[in-house]
Amino acid sequence: MNNDNQSLINFVIAEFDEDTAANLTNIHQGGLNNSKGCDYENFFQLYKVFEIASKDNCDFSKHLVATQVMGFVDDICYCDKEQSIKYNYQAKNSDGATSDWNDETTDRFNKQRVIDQSFFNFDKTQNCLLTSSKTKAESNQNKIPDELKLLDRSEYFPYKKNLIELINNSENKLKEYIETLICDDDLSNIEYSARLILGNLQSNNYISIEDIFSNAQSEAYPNPFYKFRTVDVTLPHWLLQELNVGKLSNIDYEVKNSKLCIQYKGFEIAILIHSLTKVDISNISDEVEFLTLCLKLQANELCALSQHKGK
Secondary structure: OOOOHHHHHHHHHHHOOHHHHHHHHHHHHHHHHOOOOHHHHHHHHHHHHHHHHOOOOOOHHHEEEEEOOOOOOOOEEEEEOOOOEEEEEEEEOOOOHHHOOOHHHHHHHHHHHHHHHHHOOOOEEEEEEEEOOHHHHHHHHOOOOHHHOOOOEEEEOOOOOOHHHHHHOOOOOHHHHHHHHHOOOOHHHHHHHHHHHHOOOOOOOOEEHHHHHHHHHHHOOOOOOHHHOOOOOOOOHHHHHHHHHOOOOOOEEEEEOOEEEEEEOOEEEEEEHHHHOOOOOOOOOOHHHHHHHHHHHHHHHHHHHHHHHOO
């Protein structure tokens, strides 16, 4: 989808007429100028990114998201290039008449489908009138014309004043998706991970899910998104020897998500493996000294994470 806006306008003139093209331009400019509802749109886009990222067997370089794209349904779009489907969302943070499905909604959804399939060459389009009112979303479903009922929809997504409220909201699975990606249920780490991604969703250009998480990982210490790590981290051979048949063989351990997880007489410690590769344990004589070292490394990691979060 590298076509510029002028090419799209020319297409709309040829496919419809100049008045329709002028309407398209006004819709796009109005969306760029109107900051009302921005948080609502950003939070929904954040939700979609984590929902998509939680999927299995995806080529995430072919899954794209964007906001305020020129179109008749322009607030948020998600392009699944693997399945050749484009999803468009018109977001209405309202329980008033502005969130009602009407004839204009039907007209804009129909024109968007023509653009997506004839200009952008997607096989399928699904448009959605997104509203922060559950009652409106339900009533809108009954207003959708029969010819669009299997193609388009109205959907409820709650408005929350801040990220913590959104994460803790039981009406969506954002918290569950983040927990899956970071293998952690600590609320502070979940919020930190969400803010990392939210900070990478400020551009209005199309950007892939792969790029979003790659950018976030480059800014994170430590990198919380285990699913998107490109390097498979394993224990050094010398440490495996000590843990299996050497002086540390009484320690129960497992390697999980780039961490060495240790259990010893009621103690549980988890440290990043790359922290251990930088230290010398040749002078360590027993399990207690090794555990003391691991506790110090864990404290250093937590301190570094706290400092990074505070930036």
